[in-house]
Every structure is written in C-alpha cells, then in structure tokens.
Amino acid sequence: MTETLEVxxxxxxxxxxxxxxxxxxxxxxxxxxxxxxxxxxxxxxNATVDDYKKSxxxxxQEVAPGEDHAEHSGTVKIINPDTNEVSHYTATPEERxxxxxxALDNAKLVASKFREEGGSLEDALWRCSNLAAFGLxxxxxxxDANGRTARTMAELIYNGFDGSNSDLLKxxxxxxxxxxxxxxxxxxxxxTGDWRDRANEQPFDFLDAVAAIDxxxxxxxxxxxxxxxxxxxRLRQRT
Numbered sequence: 001m002t003e004t005l006e007v008x009x010x011x012x013x014x015x016x017x018x019x020x021x022x023x024x025x026x027x028x029x030x031x032x033x034x035x036x037x038x039x040x041x042x043x044x045x046n047a048t049v050d051d052y053k054k055s056x057x058x059x060x061q062e063v064a065p066g067e068d069h070a071e072h073s074g075t076v077k078i079i080n081p082d083t084n085e086v087s088h089y090t091a092t093p094e095e096r097x098x099x100x101x102x103a104l105d106n107a108k109l110v111a112s113k114f115r116e117e118g119g120s121l122e123d124a125l126w127r128c129s130n131l132a133a134f135g136l137x138x139x140x141x142x143x144d145a146n147g148r149t150a151r152t153m154a155e156l157i158y159n160g161f162d163g164s165n166s167d168l169l170k171x172x173x174x175x176x177x178x179x180x181x182x183x184x185x186x187x188x189x190x191x192t193g194d195w196r197d198r199a200n201e202q203p204f205d206f207l208d209a210v211a212a213i214d215x216x217x218x219x220x221x222x223x224x225x226x227x228x229x230x231x232x233x234r235l236r237q238r239t
Contacts, residue, residue, distance in 0.1 A: 023062040023152075023176065024163045032161045037121050040157055044128050045111045049101050056136055059152050063176040064145030071096075071141045090140035090200065099203050103135025106211040119217025127222065129154035130210050130232060133189045138203045147188045151175040151233055154189070175233055193228040 027033065035043075061069050075092050091099055107128040114124040133150035140146050155175050162168055191199035191206060199206040206229075215225045 023059075023172070024161070024169065026058070026062055027156070027161045028163055032156060033163060035160050037125060037160070040125060040160060041111055041114070041121065041128070044104075044107050044157070047104060049097060049104055052100055052104055052132070052135070053141075056141070056149055056153060060142055060145055060149045063148040063152050064142075064178075067145045068143050072143045091138060091203070095203075096139040096141055099139045099207075100135050102204050102207050103131045103138075106207050106213075107131045109213055110211055110217075113213060114217055117217065120219060123217045123219050123222055125158050126219070127211060127217075129157035130189070130230075131207060132157055133232070134207060134210050134230070137189050138200065138206070145178070148176050148178060150189055154232075187231060187233045189230065189232055191230050195229050 057069060060067070071093070073093060075090055110124050110127045110131070113119075114121060133154040136146055136150040136153065142149070152172065152175055155172055159168055159171065161172075190196075195206055195209065209226065209229050212222055212225045215221050
C-alpha cells in the first residue's frame with residue numbers, strides 16, 4: 001500500500017533571481033550554454049529514460065532547493081484549491097517509468113517525422129518540449145515542484161539556454177517559479193476539455209495527443225489540433 005499525499009499550491013511567492021542565476025551557472029557548466037536547435041533535437045534523439053530522469057533531478061535540485069529531491073514512494077492526491085475537492089490522483093511508482101518512456105518515445109517520433117518529412121524545426125522542438133513537460137507532470141515523481149521542473153525543462157528544450165540573453169533568462173525565471181494560490185499565477189501544463197478528467201487514467205493516449213504525429217510540423221496546424229486538449233504556459237503559446 002503506497003502513501004497518498006494531499007498537494008495544494010503554495011501560497012508564498014518565492015524570490016527567484018539568485019536561484020535562476022545559480023541555475024544558469026549550473027547549466028553552463030553542464031554544457032547547455034549555446035546549444036543550437038539542431039543540437040537540442042539530437043539530444044532528444046539519443047536520450048534514454050535514465051537521461052530524462054537525471055536531467056529532471058538536476059533541474060529539480062536547482063529550481064526547488066528547499067524540497068525533497070528523492071522520488072516519492074507513493075501516489076499524490078491533487079486538491080483543487082478553489083473547491084478543496086480531489087482533482088485527481090497521480091501515477092503510482094510502478095507506472096512512472098512507463099509514462100516517461102512513452103513521452104520520450106513520442107518525442108523521438110516527432111524528431112523522426114522532422115527528419116523524414118521536413119517542416120518546422122521550431123515546431124518539432126515545441127512538441128518535444130510539451131511531451132517532456134507532460135511526461136514529468138503525469139509521472140509526478142516528486143512530492144512538490146513537479147510543475148517548476150517540467151516548465152524549466154520544456155523551456156530549455158524549446159528555447160535553449162543563453163546566459164547573455166536577458167529576455168530568455170527572464171522567461172526561465174518566470175517559468176521556474178513556484179505557482180501561488182493567490183495573486184500572481186503561472187500557467188502550467190494542464191490537460192483540458194475531454195482530457196481534463198482522463199489524462200491521468202489514459203496517459204499514453206494523452207501523450208499521443210500531445211505529439212500529434214499525424215499533424216504537419218507547423219505551428220498553426222499544431223495549435224489547431226491541440227487547442228482543446230491541453231494548455232501550456234503563456235510563454236509557450238506563441239503565434
């Protein structure tokens with residue numbers, strides 16, 4: 001029998017400038033600085049689930065220094081902060097690796113689609129970033145800060161990292177901040193429409209919807225195909 005936790009948004013807004021500076025320094029040390037779009041796609045093509053998890057662990061340590069970084073041994077009960085009712089239960093520990101593998105496999109399919117059919121490399125990275133983020137959200141490996149970790153990883157896949165670009169650093173700072181229950185809030189990676197209540201029960205099918213493999217690799221086609229299936233942080237929804 002696994003432990004079940006109740007999770008609600010934290011009500012305090014965390015100061016992030018020093019933390020993001022530290023994150024930037026760590027990313028530079030690890031070779032993320034200045035990776036091109038092509039190089040980021042190649043990383044996805046060659047990645048394993050262990051690489052995926054290790055990257056998530058690194059980011060979790062940097063964006064949530066005060067949290068427990070160990071993988072949670074139970075399921076998590078998500079509470080709606082407005083109604084105090086159970087929104088859904090997250091994956092069990094036994095289900096997590098399968099969800100992460102599916103997210104990575106679908107990202108590799110997106111990369112293969114780009115290699116075979118052409119289209120927008122930016123759109124391919126956008127889909128891969130969404131898959132990486134939703135994989136982490138659905139697997140929910142940590143007691144807290146899964147959202148911060150997912151948003152940060154998606155940003156690095158989509159936009160890369162350039163420590164000299166103040167606009168990109170500001171985006172990273174915003175996305176890697178804890179959401180609050182009042183006042184300033186950050187949009188996150190959330191299933192919507194018909195998927196709102198069943199994404200956690202059918203994660204593989206939902207990740208197929210996120211990948212949209214049958215849809216051409218261009219931005220507007222992808223938006224049209226997925227607009228009623230999920231939302232992402234506002235910074236991701238560029239036209």
